[in-house]
Amino acid sequence: MAEYQHLTTPTDGESIQMTADGLHVPDRPIVPFIEGDGIGPDIWAAASRVLDAAVEKAYGDDRQIEWFEVFAGEKAHDQFGEWLPQDTLDAIDAHLVAIKGPLTTPVGGGIRSLNVALRQKLDLYACVRPVRYFTGVPSPVKEPEKVDMVIFRENTEDIYAGIEFENGTDAAETFKALLKEHFPDRFQNVRFPDTAGFGIKPVSKEGTERLVKAAMDYAIADGRDSVTLVHKGNIMKFTEGAFRDWGYELADREYGAQKLDGGPWRTFERDGRTITVKDVIADAFLQQILTRPDEYGVIATLNLNGDYVSDALAAEVGGIGIAPGANINYQTGKAIFEATHGTAPKYAGQDKVNPSSVILSGEMMLRYMGWTEAADKIIDAMETTIQQKRVTYDFHRQMEGATKLKCSEFGDALIENM
Numbered sequence: 001m002a003e004y005q006h007l008t009t010p011t012d013g014e015s016i017q018m019t020a021d022g023l024h025v026p027d028r029p030i031v032p033f034i035e036g037d038g039i040g041p042d043i044w045a046a047a048s049r050v051l052d053a054a055v056e057k058a059y060g061d062d063r064q065i066e067w068f069e070v071f072a073g074e075k076a077h078d079q080f081g082e083w084l085p086q087d088t089l090d091a092i093d094a095h096l097v098a099i100k101g102p103l104t105t106p107v108g109g110g111i112r113s114l115n116v117a118l119r120q121k122l123d124l125y126a127c128v129r130p131v132r133y134f135t136g137v138p139s140p141v142k143e144p145e146k147v148d149m150v151i152f153r154e155n156t157e158d159i160y161a162g163i164e165f166e167n168g169t170d171a172a173e174t175f176k177a178l179l180k181e182h183f184p185d186r187f188q189n190v191r192f193p194d195t196a197g198f199g200i201k202p203v204s205k206e207g208t209e210r211l212v213k214a215a216m217d218y219a220i221a222d223g224r225d226s227v228t229l230v231h232k233g234n235i236m237k238f239t240e241g242a243f244r245d246w247g248y249e250l251a252d253r254e255y256g257a258q259k260l261d262g263g264p265w266r267t268f269e270r271d272g273r274t275i276t277v278k279d280v281i282a283d284a285f286l287q288q289i290l291t292r293p294d295e296y297g298v299i300a301t302l303n304l305n306g307d308y309v310s311d312a313l314a315a316e317v318g319g320i321g322i323a324p325g326a327n328i329n330y331q332t333g334k335a336i337f338e339a340t341h342g343t344a345p346k347y348a349g350q351d352k353v354n355p356s357s358v359i360l361s362g363e364m365m366l367r368y369m370g371w372t373e374a375a376d377k378i379i380d381a382m383e384t385t386i387q388q389k390r391v392t393y394d395f396h397r398q399m400e401g402a403t404k405l406k407c408s409e410f411g412d413a414l415i416e417n418m
């Protein structure tokens, strides 16, 4: 058992473990949670009640989650003087599956993203964000029901690796000198070298392959008919372009994909189905998900593209109030489930925002744990409650004749509808 400086493991319950046969989930698993900053406490209060109710309604007394609070962000800083205590990493490491609320990242200076740090330190390389439509949700597009995609966003590389040099610092001067000495042709492309800051974007073959493999395996298991590599490889040839090429090579080598005539697209057969592996440049993709969303199923993309695409796609099906996600390492089984949105600080403490993103992240977590009956209860309750037009402010402002509920009341409505 992990030794903690400030935490005490719950005495009831057991850890989830990874075995040769996959995840072993006891009937009373200990699941660490981070409440989060800003709206975190509001949405977590509603979400934890909904998750407990779903488990109870599905399994009675036979199963129960033993919640284990761990700390990051402002709460950790206030209590322990640290933004991301080692205890928290150790607890998630030991219990494998965790769920978190959003954590604040200041723009410009200050701490780097704790959200990104958690993903990188635990090597949770796949950020999985399903985007689907619930009937009745207000949408800015004409046929939102055609949006049904699952984004696989690479979570550990790209510009998020944090290799940046701030203009005016010694580090930036050293980096500039190195660039000037060793790569004078590239240095001369720096338009204003005296004041430029720099960022480096690592993208590797291994990093690409494990992410694309996760997307391909998901497409096979979930009965999807395409995997699309989304990149900006025309401009960033050796990072985003390489992502595309390595993705196609993996499809050929590991899945037996065969090139179609006249282009780079491939197909392969699985379980009597043809799965297409294709690619699209990120800017074109962003317009096509508005004009022809039904042409896309599983999306594999790099870290920054995945961040942009997640919010853009969420907007088509009601916004980031209903956009769940998971950060997963499919080899170790470690996973942290979290909403796509952030801390929405202007709404903090008002019991106002939509808790659906974190509730649906919890639904993904239950499914990941194999507790599908409880997960199904959440989906059914979500469908019923939205069709009853009982919604939070974000949907209410765009819906005719809806009843506006507080965050906690929306949680109550879901429980009532289970």
Ligand SMILES: NC(=O)C1=CN([C@@H]2O[C@H](COP(=O)(O)OP(=O)(O)OC[C@H]3O[C@@H](n4cnc5c(N)ncnc54)[C@H](OP(=O)(O)O)[C@@H]3O)[C@@H](O)[C@H]2O)C=CC1
Pocket (backbone or CB within 6 Å): 039, 043, 101, 102, 103, 104, 105, 106, 115, 319, 320, 321, 322, 338, 339, 340, 341, 342, 343, 344, 345, 353, 354, 355, 356, 357, 394
């Ligand atoms: N994984 C994480 O923990 C993430 C953390 N962040 C961090 O969060 C902070 C704030 O970021 P910001 O750019 O404002 O983005 P946010 O996602 O926090 O909020 C942007 C807008 O999205 C809408 N929104 C967000 N959450 C909900 C919800 N639960 N229900 C309904 N609407 C919602 C609100 O729209 P409206 O104003 O229209 O009502 C809100 O103003 C930053 O520090 C950022 O770094 C950001 C993303 C992810």
Ligand SMILES: O=C(O)CCC(=O)C(=O)O
Pocket (backbone or CB within 6 Å): 103, 104, 105, 113, 114, 115, 116, 307, 310, 340, 342
């Ligand atoms: O870490 C952050 O503050 C932002 C992260 C983010 O936007 C995301 O993961 O979608």
Ligand SMILES: [Mg+2]
Pocket (backbone or CB within 6 Å): 307, 308, 310, 311, 340
């Ligand atoms: Mg984001």
